Amino acid sequence: MLDEWSSNILQHDPMLLYRHKRDGNHRSVTSKYEILGFISSGTYGRVYKARSLSEGGTIHAIKKFKPDKEGDVITYTGISQSAIREIALNREIDHENIVALKEVILEDKSIYMVFEYAEHDFLQVIHHHSQTLRASITLTVLKSLTYQLLNGLVYLHSCHILHRDLKPANILITSAGVVKIGDLGLARLIYEPLQPLFAGDKVVVTIWYRAPELLMGAKHYTKAIDCWAVGCVLAELASLRPIFKGEEAKLDSKKNVPFQRDQLLKIFEVLGTPDENDWPGVVHMPEYQSMKRLDHFQSQLVGWCNSRIRGPQGYDLMRRLFMYDPDTRLTAKDALQHKWFQDEPKPTWNAFQTIPQQQIPPHRRITQDEAPSMMPVPQHMSQQGVGHAHMVAFGQSQSKPGSSASFASLSGGGGHYGAQSGGNGRKKARLG
Amino acid sequence: MAADFWVSSHYERWIVDRATLHQARAEDIQFAENPEYLDYLPIYFANLITKLGKKLQFRQRIIATATVFFRRFYLKNSYCETDPFTVIAACCYLAAKAEESPVHIKVIVAESKSLFSQESYGSRPFSSDNGKIAEMEFYLVDDLECDLVVFHPYRTLLSLCKKEASDSSSSEEGETEDLGVGIGPDDGPRYWGTGDGQLEFTPAALQTAWSIINDSYRSQLCLLYPPHLIAIAAIYLTFILHPPTRPDSSPVAAEHISADGARRRSSRQAHNPPRAAATPKKPQDPIAFLADLNVSLPAVAAIAQEIISMYTLWDRYSEDSMCGVPGVGTPSGEGADADGGPDGGHITPSFLSAVLLRMREARVMDASPIAPSVSRPVAVNKRLERAQAAG
């Protein structure tokens, strides 16, 4: 017979040998990076600033995904769909204007994605101008930011990837003034999807940036939703406030998606109520009847742009990005070729090149992480932390040899983004 | 770029040579009583993944992705040092998410438990603890180096072949549905370049090619060649089965392939008798068409050859229910040496399950702190017997 030890392994822990081998080779997050502080917590995880302990101490942003759990019960249910997407897509892409994923570390039931660090983001630039400088963003900077954003989006779209969550907070800028599209957690490959896009996520895109076809209940949508969001972002950069700042109607108890009346009204007030000429497909939209009951508006876009974007080409670009009909809306590629970018002043690759140092937004604030954290903790405490987390998550399994810090926190915690509290429109509503 | 195979993780990191494949089995060979049995394991595991996938109502592409994950995992690991059943469950769980069709972990665990507890798979206890699969998923993603976007030959098949419009309604059954809904035709430029237009295929012929692609996952081809070449090889084999220029295409064509390989084995063949196949309106020279594609024809021929060898191997393999010979495939029978094998009749899942279990036992014994390991590479059976005598 097999000895007891052996048969016990085969019966009860058949992956033991494998785990031993793997854990033995594992290099933990803290053995590779020094955690400098906590940046922000988003829907899916917490983001930390870290310094690499090798390669000359490069600075990185480490995103730690919350483990997927069900309700309050800590039953571990595997890697979230969002993390899978973000990991899978990031491994396939490589572009100057997309935040680069450096590595992924899987450790103690948590996933750590190590990204290149970006010192700023669009939201922060907007706040800096509206709160501190009290001046609008210069035309050169405005063009540079928009141009680079579009350049990254053209790449994503050429890879058949929809971002589906473009908004100022997700568009980052390095200290060298290079725009980096981030957060691919909602992004999807639309190349031959097995499931219709609608089937997976009922709600995509944060409400203020959500395209009219989505608000009208379209089951099918395209890359054009990202181009709408670019229009909204451009408008927000130009005016320093969201152009369509609607209230989101909440899902009902059965998780049905309600008619987004207020958001549509905010759009119609600026762009006018769409009719069949603007958008032949509008009559087939599920919410068409509800829409017809709303007050009727004329377009105010010319006036809106006059005071904010200055110049006919800027207006023309906005107008085309805000086409109601997704099929005629400007594509990212065509937007990049738009005359606005060819006219003086031309966009620059360092978006901050033309502005004085003191006008550049301040560095990202980092804080000590209040919640159970990645911040350095005394060794004896951290050991305890790991052991405990193991017990909670995996029952009988042993603490692994390679790990050293208390990452296995199962709570999300409530960090905040510096002084910026965005209001509900900044938060995206996501359904599982 | 996710849409371009040549810059994908699949192409850059996961197409390997045969030496690497061979090296990956080095440890298994040490612990196997007869290394020849290892040749059947790719079929055994692919069948298992397909079975689990069907129970989970997976689309064909998810099953294919799960199989590719499994193969990649075992490029780096040994069967004897792992529990392939846990790995299969995790591969299916992960593939469903990677293909944006997630299934709850509880469902995966329940279906795995019920499938793997069948006698054919050694009636093994399979943990109903979600955590075990979740944990495995973690290690799996790590071993896969986070490369989760997988390319499959189906796309090439559909972009190269158009279904003849005339009688497309005749075969709406089964997998053909996948053709329409799951995977749309390739609208992008064909990166490897083609001659002109598309091949004309009858629905039956398209179905055959589709089935051959399904079957190709029972080999290691997905690790050796880019998927579009596998698709072209499948088309090439389909021409042999459904010669488009001969109206009277007869089953004889099938015999060209192997004794009764593709014909009998291909999953959905029965639905589409060869009579219904072939005969496009205007004759197209398929060989010229293939020759015009900007691909390596020797590689295509090598793949076709490999598929045929796989069918030959598969011929000696049968599911337990089909095997009427008593004594064959009995797990852990009276004396391992009398346990069937290639000359004792068909190789069955029961038999392979037993082989696998003995390999794993031998490996664990080797690592056991209690039983001192016996020097290798003495036949592991002997060692086992000794250990049994001692115990």
Ligand SMILES: Nc1ncnc2c1ncn2[C@@H]1O[C@H](COP(=O)(O)OP(=O)(O)OP(=O)(O)O)[C@@H](O)[C@H]1O
């Ligand atoms: N590469 C980076 N460099 C610096 N800061 C970053 C980086 N990536 C993310 N951040 C910061 O962390 C925040 C949250 O990151 P991210 O958007 O990826 O997470 P999320 O959980 O999807 O959040 P949300 O739901 O708000 O989109 C960002 O808004 C940004 O402030």
